[in-house]
Amino acid sequence: VLIAQLSDFHVRRADDPFPGIPDTAESLGRAAAALAGGRTAADVAVLTGDIVDRGLPEEYARMREALAPLRMPLLALPGNHDSRDALLAAFADQPWRTEIDGFVQYAVEDWPVRILCLDTTIPGRTEGELCDRRLDWLAERLEERVDSPTVVAMHHPPFATGIGYMDAWGLVRGAGRLASILGAHPQVERVICGHIHRSVQRRWAGTVAMVAPSTAHQIELDLRPEPDMAFRLEPPGYLLHAMGPDRALVSHLVPVGDFGPARSFGDGEPVG
Ligand SMILES: [Fe+2]
Ligand SMILES: [Fe+2]
Secondary structure, eight states: OEEEEOEEEEEETSSSTTTTOOOOOHHHHHHHHHHHHHSSSSEEEESSSSOOOOHHHHHHHHHHHTTTTTOSSSSEEOOOTOOOOHHHHHHHTOOOOOOSTTTTTTTESSSEEEEEEOBOOOOOOOSEEEOHHHHHHHHHHHTTTSOOOEEEOOOSSSSSSHHHHHHHEEHHHHHHHHHHHHOOOOOOEEEEEESSSOEEEEEETTTTEOOOOSSOEOOOOOOOOSSOOOOOOOOOEEEEEEOOSSSSSEEEEOSSSOOOOOOOOOOOOBBO
């Protein structure tokens, strides 16, 4: 099983560009083309939030156009820039439905690895939370199949990354109880997140927690106590989480850009 993870597209309307950032829908289109043209086809793509920038239906329509090259199921969950209702409407053709009214949370059981999508958003706020209702749902799902390797997907990472202002806008409630739930369920192979717009990994609550880069702009890596709030046009990318016969996940970072073809070590010429 190969799980692609794409994050933080921040798609806007064509007439509403970000200052200093190339069109985010075009960036998403390049990521989708790279994934669709990859050497190994992904079975499913998990979209870990900030799918659009202002929560507008027109932005979701542009986003789906950019994702047109992808033929695998698309599992979407909201980030702080999304609108739950517009997101659900934009993905109504996909084979999942939210399982808690008022949130976008659901389990997907179609592969040897289970995927549990969580909603960490607070409408109108940048920071995130997991309330008892959402965490009760997670605990119940994990109890159902304690022997099934599981990925938990969520927008706000549950750990501090060291980028101060992003951490202040992080998961401000529920991380402690989430840690105790995950710590009691060693079948959780990965926690996969977005929000930070760069690749970050940490051992957390007995599992491995990872953040995917954005398909658009990256957050400046600034670990000083008073970081500049800034972006940088570093290579965008996505993650591939591959499950092998030993039922462990191996995660790969795939940068997106024009890096030329794969070349032979023998003569330096492009290979098939
Ligand atoms: Fe974002
Ligand atoms: Fe975010």
